[in-house]
Amino acid sequence: MSDMGTYIKRPNRALQFYALIFLIVLYVPVLFIPMFSFNDSIYVRFPLEGFTLQWYVELWAREPVWAALFNSVKVGAVVSIISTGRGGVAARAITRDRVPGRAAIVTFIMMPLVIPGIIFGVALLVLMSQLGVPLSLYTVGLGHLIVCMPFAVATLLPRFEGFDASLEEASADLGENGWWTFWRVTFPVVFPGVVASLLLTFTISFDEFIMAFFLTGTDPTLPMYIWGQLRFPQEFPSVLALSSLILFVSFILVFIAQYIGRMGLDDEKNLA
Amino acid sequence: MAETSLSQSQAQAGQAPERSLRDRIAGKLYRSEALRGYLLMSPTMIILTIGIIIPFFILVMISMWTRDGFGFDTTLTLANYFEAAEKPIYGALMQRSFWISGLATFFTVLLCYPMAYYVAFHVHKNKMMWIILMTLPFWTSYLLRVFAWKVILGFEGVINSGFMSLGWIEAPMEFLLYSQTAVVITLAHAWAAFAILPLYVSLEKIDKSLLEAATDLGDGPVARFFRITLPLSMPGVIAASFLIFIPTTGDYITPALVGGPDAMMIGNLVQLQFGPMNNWPMGGALSIALMLWICAIALVFLFLTRKAQEKLT
Numbered sequence: 188m189s190d191m192g193t194y195i196k197r198p199n200r201a202l203q204f205y206a207l208i209f210l211i212v213l214y215v216p217v218l219f220i221p222m223f224s225f226n227d228s229i230y231v232r233f234p235l236e237g238f239t240l241q242w243y244v245e246l247w248a249r250e251p252v253w254a255a256l257f258n259s260v261k262v263g264a265v266v267s268i269i270s271t272g273r274g275g276v277a278a279r280a281i282t283r284d285r286v287p288g289r290a291a292i293v294t295f296i297m298m299p300l301v302i303p304g305i306i307f308g309v310a311l312l313v314l315m316s317q318l319g320v321p322l323s324l325y326t327v328g329l330g331h332l333i334v335c336m337p338f339a340v341a342t343l344l345p346r347f348e349g350f351d352a353s354l355e356e357a358s359a360d361l362g363e364n365g366w367w368t369f370w371r372v373t374f375p376v377v378f379p380g381v382v383a384s385l386l387l388t389f390t391i392s393f394d395e396f397i398m399a400f401f402l403t404g405t406d407p408t409l410p411m412y413i414w415g416q417l418r419f420p421q422e423f424p425s426v427l428a429l430s431s432l433i434l435f436v437s438f439i440l441v442f443i444a445q446y447i448g449r450m451g452l453d454d455e456k457n458l459a
Numbered sequence: 460m461a462e463t464s465l466s467q468s469q470a471q472a473g474q475a476p477e478r479s480l481r482d483r484i485a486g487k488l489y490r491s492e493a494l495r496g497y498l499l500m501s502p503t504m505i506i507l508t509i510g511i512i513i514p515f516f517i518l519v520m521i522s523m524w525t526r527d528g529f530g531f532d533t534t535l536t537l538a539n540y541f542e543a544a545e546k547p548i549y550g551a552l553m554q555r556s557f558w559i560s561g562l563a564t565f566f567t568v569l570l571c572y573p574m575a576y577y578v579a580f581h582v583h584k585n586k587m588m589w590i591i592l593m594t595l596p597f598w599t600s601y602l603l604r605v606f607a608w609k610v611i612l613g614f615e616g617v618i619n620s621g622f623m624s625l626g627w628i629e630a631p632m633e634f635l636l637y638s639q640t641a642v643v644i645t646l647a648h649a650w651a652a653f654a655i656l657p658l659y660v661s662l663e664k665i666d667k668s669l670l671e672a673a674t675d676l677g678d679g680p681v682a683r684f685f686r687i688t689l690p691l692s693m694p695g696v697i698a699a700s701f702l703i704f705i706p707t708t709g710d711y712i713t714p715a716l717v718g719g720p721d722a723m724m725i726g727n728l729v730q731l732q733f734g735p736m737n738n739w740p741m742g743g744a745l746s747i748a749l750m751l752w753i754c755a756i757a758l759v760f761l762f763l764t765r766k767a768q769e770k771l772t
Contacts, residue, residue: 202577209574210592213651216607217596219617223610231610232620269506277503284496292500298511301702303709303753305726306746309733310514313521313743333510336503387598394600396712401733410602417606417716427610430603437599445591445598 220434224427231423242428252429255412259393262324262408266331267389271381274339279373281340282347283355293344297337307333308401315402322404330398335388342387342448346380383448390440394433409433522743531740539744549728549745553752556724559639559714560707563646567654568699570647575658575695576688579665590659597652605716608645612636612717637719645713650706654699661695662688690768697764705753709746725749 223231227239246252277296281289299307308330315326354376358368374381396410403411413429416422523535543549578589596604611617612635619631635641665688673683711726718724725745732742 199577199581202573202581205573206577209570213593213596213648216611216648217599217604219610220603220607230615231613231617232615233617233624234620273503273506277500280496280499284492284499286493286496286500292504295511296503296507301705303706303726303749305709305711305729306518306750307511307514309729309742309746310518311510312733313739314514314517317517317521329510332506336507390598394598394602396600396602400730410600413602413606426606430600430606434599434603438595441595441598442591445595446587449587449591 217434220427221431224424224431226424229421229424231427242424243432246425246428246432249425251407251412252409255407255409258324258406259409262328262331263389263392266328266335266392267385270332270335270339270388271343271384274336274384275343275377275381278340278343278347282344283352293340296340299333300337304334304397305401308398311398312401322402324404324406324408326402326404327399327408330402331392331395334395334398335391338391339384339388342384343377343380346377350376379447383444386440386444387448390437390444394437518743519747521740522747524740526738526740529737539741540748542741543744543748549725549748552723552725552728553749555639555722556708556726556749557752557756559642559722559724560646560704560710562643563650563707564700564704566643567647567650567703568658568696571651571654571699572658572696575655575662579659579662590656593655594652597649601649602712604649605645605713608641608648609636609716612641612644636717637721639718639722641717641719642713642722642724645717646703646707646710649713650703653702657698657702658692658695661692661698665691693764693768697761700760701757705757708753709749 222235224242225238225240226235227241228236280286281293286292311326311330311333312322315322320326354372355368358372359365363371394410395408396414399408399411400414407415409429413426416426520535521531522539523537524531524533525536525538526532574593578586578593582589609616613619614631614633614636616636618635619628622628623631669687669691670683673687678686708724709726709729710724711730714722714724714727715730718727729742729745729749732738732745
């Protein structure tokens with residue numbers, strides 16, 4: 188901190204004010220969804236009519252919502268485990284083993300981040316139809332795997348980069364084989380990254396819509412269900428209630444993921 | 460007895476080279492890090508190849524087919540691309556997509572820059588919490604965040620009904636929902652986190668002693684910002700621009716939910732071709748054309764920024 192000039196430490200009131208406004212504008216639009224989900228009216232408008240839990244109660248009794256929820260959870264769980272597992276192994280290989288063409292490989296893995304999702308969606312749809320594979324939760328899962336892989340690798344790469352390779356070497360010198368070195372040395376060190384990656388990829392898959400739109404068969408995921416309901420104005424309040432629940436769960440999962448994911452990294456930086 | 464020992468020794472002789480081959484492979488794998496690395500990565504690469512490269516080539520192939528009644532004529536032709544180039548609707552939608560995405564990118568980067576600057580230079584405690592706070596909404600459902608704006612901007616939405624119940628306006632403002640403005644606002648809000656992170660990283664990296672040196676040499680805060688901070692953070696600005704511009708050009712959810720007919724984008728057209736219009740080859744051709752245009756624009760943008768940087772230094 189001492190290398191910072193005193194003028195930088197001087198608080199800048201205008202910027203502080205701007206930051207406050209920025210955060211308010213970032214969060215308030217999303218908060219209108221839960222607010223109106225408790226409103227006792229099928230119209231989403233001011234003035235508010237009164238408090239009700241009616242829309243949530245209705246939601247509870249709906250069979251298709253539960254079915255869609257289970258579909259989303261199934262896809263999310265499988266996708267998060269595969270993408271974290273494979274992403275972790277790839278991240279380890281990228282950092283530890285001196286592989287030629289490292290930059291090209293990382294660029295390739297990160298490609299889905301910058302290419303419009305619609306292109307991946309339609310390309311996979313065309314592939315599946317040419318292969319004669321019927322659209323199902325498996326095709327949605329494959330699509331989500333492509334979307335989640337960059338995030339898993341991006342979450343895990345700093346973990347492998349941040350830890351001292353000599354720990355692994357010491358374990359090998361002391362007679363552990365590769366398998367036990369991984370479980371007793373490598374895994375505990377990267378564990379927070381693994382948890383963060385699992386939570387993050389699960390949430391991304393759970394909330395993903397663009398790929399699912401093209402690749403869903405007869406079983407809709409939760410976002411697909413919501414999309415279908417948006418056509419009916421009378422369903423608006425229950426969609427709001429469902430959306431509030433999804434947002435609530437997503438916010439909590441991602442917050443935990445980000446917190447765990449960054450915690451150890453910052454500690455190491457402070458120690459260094 | 461002799462026979463068995465002979466056959467045994469034969470078997471051993473037969474096994475020996477095989478085992479040594481296996482040993483050799485194991486040894487190579489153990490010694491060659493590159494080989495081991497590739498082997499470890501291969502499942503990931505296979506998944507991504509199945510998910511990215513093969514579909515992409517098939518998309519290119521199908522884009523050269525043509526629709527033939529309810530099926531597809533599989534003779535390869537560029538007819539779809541010529542049609543896309545000639546029919547004004549396609550060009551107009553492509554242009555509009557780039558215009559809307561460009562505006563959204565510009566405003567997002569412009570509005571996020573001060574925020575990233577604030578966290579990089581003025582926040583000293585709990586930086587991590589600030590970063591999480593700024594990026595948290597980004598990870599939650601894109602569909603729902605767009606939906607939130609529909610609730611806000613709607614004809615009877617938060618703004619219109621709120622202002623009316625306060626007595627500020629007599630009738631609902633119609634321009635809010637189903638306009639290009641609505642799409643730009645929604646996109647800028649939805650993609651803010653993508654701009655914040657690269658901007659923050661590039662600002663955080665700036666050597667603070669350069670700023671002190673500039674001050675010591677007599678630069679005021681404004682001159683210091685334009686001569687040191689802004690040029691050094693340009694990589695972040697460029698990265699942020701790409702990260703927002705490229706994915707948003709293909710967006711179809713936002714125009715579909717808050718855009719209306721005036722703000723229909725190329726993504727909506729692609730979605731129509733694969734859905735109700737059932738003209739997959741045309742949809743494929745439009746997707747490929749979109750990718751090519753994105754590449755061209757990105758290259759021009761990179762070239763210009765590089766030229767500008769050369770001129771500055």
